[in-house]
Amino acid sequence: MRGARMRQLFAARGQREAGSLTVLLAVLMVALLALAGLVIDGGRKLNQSASAYAMAQEAARAGAGMVDRSAAYRSGAFGVDEGQALAAARTYLASVGYTGSVSIDGTQKIRVTVTVTRRTLVLSLIGIDTMTSTGSAVASLVTGVTGPGT
Numbered sequence: 001m002r003g004a005r006m007r008q009l010f011a012a013r014g015q016r017e018a019g020s021l022t023v024l025l026a027v028l029m030v031a032l033l034a035l036a037g038l039v040i041d042g043g044r045k046l047n048q049s050a051s052a053y054a055m056a057q058e059a060a061r062a063g064a065g066m067v068d069r070s071a072a073y074r075s076g077a078f079g080v081d082e083g084q085a086l087a088a089a090r091t092y093l094a095s096v097g098y099t100g101s102v103s104i105d106g107t108q109k110i111r112v113t114v115t116v117t118r119r120t121l122v123l124s125l126i127g128i129d130t131m132t133s134t135g136s137a138v139a140s141l142v143t144g145v146t147g148p149g150t
Helices: 002-016 020-064 069-075 082-096
Strands: 100-105 109-119 130-140
Touching: 020 082, 020 100, 020 109, 020 130, 082 100, 082 109
Parallel strands: none
Antiparallel strands: 100 109, 109 130
């Protein structure tokens, strides 16, 4: 009699817990998917930020190299030719497929800001469709030899 009662208790307990493992696995799967999204798309975001910064640096360097030659020949003072500098930086950005803002900062510097927006791979499953990164750089026109021992 005692054995029959124990079997009934265990059978009733098993019916109450039926399907609990399925719910647990579903919750764990969602958490695992979110973690994978953070790892994959987070890594892509870091790469995208580094690319935006590198393109801004290169475009700024391209623009800062545009010396106003007529002023340099006339007075010996070196300065950035604003029109050529802006055009050179924009041309560089267009050639590598990026867009951004380019401006002159004084007579010796050029400032470039690049904004990159890309689609997410995994996080789009939870509603995050795009990632945006911004990189900014300033390049200065330097003439002569500078550094230790000069």
